Amino acid sequence: MFLDPQGCPVCQYCVEAEDQFFRWFDIEAFADPAMQLRLRRSAGFCAPHARRALAIRQLAPAHAIVRGALDRLGSDPPAPGECPACASVSQAREHAEQMLGSVTASRAMSARYAQRERGACLPHLTATIAVGDADVARSLAEKLRRDLATSDDLELLAGRDREADSRVALRAALPSGLAVDAASSAEAERATWHVDACPVCLAAGRSERRYLDWRRHEERADAIDLDQDPGLLCAAHVHELAALDERAGGRAARRVRERWVHELDGLLKRWPPPPPRTRRLLRGRRRAPAPRLRAPLCPACRARDGAEERHLDLLLRLLAQRPYADAYDAAHGVCLRHALLAGEGPAAGRIRGALRARLAALEWEIAEAGRKQGWDARHERPGPEQTARLRLAALLDGATFLGGPARELP
Numbered sequence: 001m002f003l004d005p006q007g008c009p010v011c012q013y014c015v016e017a018e019d020q021f022f023r024w025f026d027i028e029a030f031a032d033p034a035m036q037l038r039l040r041r042s043a044g045f046c047a048p049h050a051r052r053a054l055a056i057r058q059l060a061p062a063h064a065i066v067r068g069a070l071d072r073l074g075s076d077p078p079a080p081g082e083c084p085a086c087a088s089v090s091q092a093r094e095h096a097e098q099m100l101g102s103v104t105a106s107r108a109m110s111a112r113y114a115q116r117e118r119g120a121c122l123p124h125l126t127a128t129i130a131v132g133d134a135d136v137a138r139s140l141a142e143k144l145r146r147d148l149a150t151s152d153d154l155e156l157l158a159g160r161d162r163e164a165d166s167r168v169a170l171r172a173a174l175p176s177g178l179a180v181d182a183a184s185s186a187e188a189e190r191a192t193w194h195v196d197a198c199p200v201c202l203a204a205g206r207s208e209r210r211y212l213d214w215r216r217h218e219e220r221a222d223a224i225d226l227d228q229d230p231g232l233l234c235a236a237h238v239h240e241l242a243a244l245d246e247r248a249g250g251r252a253a254r255r256v257r258e259r260w261v262h263e264l265d266g267l268l269k270r271w272p273p274p275p276p277r278t279r280r281l282l283r284g285r286r287r288a289p290a291p292r293l294r295a296p297l298c299p300a301c302r303a304r305d306g307a308e309e310r311h312l313d314l315l316l317r318l319l320a321q322r323p324y325a326d327a328y329d330a331a332h333g334v335c336l337r338h339a340l341l342a343g344e345g346p347a348a349g350r351i352r353g354a355l356r357a358r359l360a361a362l363e364w365e366i367a368e369a370g371r372k373q374g375w376d377a378r379h380e381r382p383g384p385e386q387t388a389r390l391r392l393a394a395l396l397d398g399a400t401f402l403g404g405p406a407r408e409l410p
């Protein structure tokens with residue numbers, strides 16, 4: 001795999017590990033008590049993996065997940081666990097990165113790696129170059145510099161991303177429209193509570209979409225000031241822009257590529273020269289740290305994260321006023337991720353109390369959906385409890401639906 005003619009071997013390894021995890025989860029792990037314990041500790045999967053897990057229609061994990069969410073909101077919350085799918089993928093990534101380092105450490109293999117049409121991708125190499133042997137890192141950085149200068153392959157620039165299209169579709173389906181006739185920001189905020197989704201995630205999703213729509217327009221117009229922008233689109237947002245609009249995505253990718261070629265040129269110039277060969281042989285392999293490659297801030301991530309922070313702040317202030325607090329109690333309310341970020345105080349207590357109550361009702365619905373799967377309920381009609389697992393995913397993290405209401409994924 002490491003000497004295949006093209007494609008990032010680390011991406012390949014991670015994709016295989018992820019597929020393997022979900023195959024195993026679908027066939028047997030969902031019912032395994034050890035896996036259920038892990039899911040309880042992590043209160044479910046992270047948002048991207050939750051989207052994938054929703055395709056698996058088993059209810060057993062949902063029981064453990066809702067319990068885990070209630071544990072988090074309890075008076076003595078346990079230490080949070082890692083998303084089990086992320087744990088498998090990061091183990092595979094570390095292994096692949098180590099292998100990449102050791103394969104290229106041998107002179108013969110390093111020469112073969114350099115002859116590949118394209119080597120490992122930029123996101124994986126920026127992580128690998130910062131650690132490990134400086135000589136190996138230098139040869140990897142040189143190869144990446146050559147690859148980026150000669151290839152406009154999106155995987156080389158931004159890694160493999162298999163769900164950019166579905167994120168774009170979810171984002172396009174976000175309910176739009178600010179309350180333009182609202183008399184104040186407080187009223188505008190309250191107007192968004194009629195949407196059945198976490199209001200903080202919704203504000204973040206809308207802000208991210210606004211940025212990407214603007215960016216698409218600017219890229220199509222080939223606006224020069226984008227080159228002066230201090231930020232640089234991250235891998236996920238380059239993929240999304242490309243999935244949204246090929247031409248705008250292609251231009252954005254070119255900008256990112258040019259900036260990284262420039263960064264790598266600077267990095268290779270600053271690289272400490274290798275010590276004389278004799279000294280190297282005497283001292284063994286040098287383990288000096290390689291210079292660091294830092295990814296600049298992504299403006300789309302910044303737009304999303306900034307909106308998230310501001311709207312959570314506004315929400316907490318509004319909950320100090322009675323009419324808003326009553327309206328909040330009747331609305332969807334914030335997801336678990338945001339409830340845990342709300343801090344302390346009466347408003348945060350109200351958020352957590354409301355979420356606990358909603359999760360307790362969902363727990364009943366999940367049990368009800370399970371009951372209806374039994375032979376003795378064959379005569380009963382499926383009811384609204386059938387969508388409880390989707391609503392649970394939205395209550396755990398609104399980012400699962402990119403800020404929009406829970407829905408069946410395509």
Ligand SMILES: [Zn+2]
Nearest residue numbers: 008011121124
């Ligand atoms: Zn990769």
Ligand SMILES: [Zn+2]
Nearest residue numbers: 046049083086
């Ligand atoms: Zn995950």
Ligand SMILES: [Zn+2]
Nearest residue numbers: 198201335398
């Ligand atoms: Zn949220």
Ligand SMILES: [Zn+2]
Nearest residue numbers: 234237298301
């Ligand atoms: Zn980003």
